[in-house]
Amino acid sequence: MQHEYTARAEQIMRRIQELAAISEDADGVTRTFGTPAFLEGRALVQSWFEAAGLPTRVDGIGNLRARLESPNRDAKTFVLASHIDTVVNAGKFDGPLGVLMGLDLLENLLAQKAELPFHIELIAFSDEEGVRFHTTYLGSQVVTGAFDHALLGRCDEAGISLDQALEAMGGNASQLSLDAIPAAEWLGYFELHIEQGPVLWERNVPVALVTAIAGQRRVELTFTGMAGHAGTVPMAMRQDALCAAAEFVLIAEQFAQVHGRGLVATVGKLAISHAASNVIPGAVTCSLDLRSPDEQQLAQAYDFLHSHAEALALQRNVALEWKLVQQTAPVACDGHLNTLLARAIADAGYETISLVSGAGHDAVPVSFVAPATMLFIRCYKGISHNPLEDVEMPDLAAAVEVAERFLNELKIKNEELKMG
Missing domain, CATH: 3.30.70.360 (Alpha-Beta Plaits)
Incomplete structure (x- = not known):
């Protein structure tokens, strides 16, 4: 079984490297919201979504969204997500790793032909870092229904407004309110992300449970x-x-x-x-x-x-x-989801380390409409927002196993609730 997780980790890593080759500059990885490099990178990720057989679309703010449907049309939606924009001169893993791990999980579910008790939506958020317009969480604010339309007039350093940028990249500001998942339809949210800190690296533990976000x-x-x-x-x-x-x-x-x-x-x-x-x-x-x-x-x-x-x-x-x-504001991760995630970590044979994230994540706006949880993955010396950012293959394979166990725990829990 461990060989299977390693093979899946290797596939994720190949995709990480291929995506990282697309950049606005030659020195590091730079794909800021709405730029030609961002659009090229998103198109590559979209080709992987579609090759997996997932119904895929780009919404009004430029989020890339794929969906795996439950046979129960009235089921709620569980979201797997992270972002694909970067800071300037970034590393390869911050954001894209969570998206591509989510794709791996859905590919595996498709291969198993498993019936889901809930819908799963995989989202590659278009703007989490906020580099271009100095506003973080644009992508997740649209999905959660919290987008402030006054931001459409905000301009980047070249004087281009967000509204104009959306039009240039094929987005549609008029449909943003329609792109939200209504609060009543959310089952929960799961984000996989590098730690961006040194705790796991120093303790030589591959994953950690996130309890809160600063x-x-x-x-x-x-x-x-x-x-x-x-x-x-x-x-x-x-x-x-x-x-x-x-x-x-x-x-x-x-x-x-x-x-x-x-x-x-x-x-x-x-x-x-x-x-x-x-x-x-x-x-x-x-x-x-x-x-x-x-x-x-x-x-x-x-x-x-x-x-x-x-x-x-x-x-x-x-x-x-x-x-x-x-x-x-600071937010706490959901206690019930964290219980399931902690069980998945323990069942995979790893120490359960609880961490507070000092970095912001799309889980912040999501937490106001839905239960949210996060899994941190060990990264080289805790370095992030830097070309030295790196993840080792054994840690990635461990994270794949934990994430899969977590989804299985979630399926079991929902089936039990349905029967009860």
Whole structure:
């Protein structure tokens, strides 16, 4: 039996490598939402869905969706999903691994000609990372009925609106509300994903149970001072926007280090307007990414750093623009589904490790309409959002076995409920 899981893992890995060869650049893997590389990659995944004999369609936001029907037309729908967009200079596994593992599970069910007590929908979400329009979860928000139509006017760095991008990629903004799965029709949601952290790597365990997903707040800050000649403006008379931004970066780091308990703070972007070596920076824009599994802690960190940024701007005689660009609350994975998943892990012979995800996932918006669970898969040194991202074959084979056992547990549970 283990040989079969290894063979299936090898097929998944071949597809991962083939998809990773499609990129906007030659150095890493970059397929951001709606770009030619994204569309080419989606077409490749669609060809695999269709070759498996799955009825497949692309919805209005660009999600790729395949469906395996139960003979019971009134049955609820269980969703297997992850995303196929990437960050810039990404790894090969973040997102696509979950989609291609889901395809493997459906291919195996088709081969068994098994009758399902529920429908299964496999979804490759079009936009989870939010790189192009700075909005995460576009694909899953449409599927859950939570899409904000005001986002259609949001523009990328080239001035192209989301509405225009959808039209260019063959999408249809007018049908987005029709693409949602009604809340009453959901049975649940299962996402397979690399851990994106070092716990499994250090403990040499192939999989883990996700119990919760940290909440996030993302902010765009702009410090505006006065540009001036680097050689003629005295130090005491400067309104240096970059010095203000640099001090804020350290305040954010120190606050997160002191308060801990899962709180992390990151400034990942810093843009200096009209930068030159002999000019005092007049305007600097930076990002702030706050995450915590505790909503109260997240709110307190947000308020503290906001007030300190204002005080810092006042002290340095610069203006501050503080703009909240994204906010998601922490969510807990479903207890009943996690019980079944924990049983599948134990039955496969592995230690059951429970982890909180510091990264965001499409399971977040889904959790507001349906029970959701996630399985983490061990990755090389916990590295992610990086070309070094990697998964070893034995870990992938183990994850395939656990995922299949979980689906079998879910089928048994639903058949028992039906008979009861």
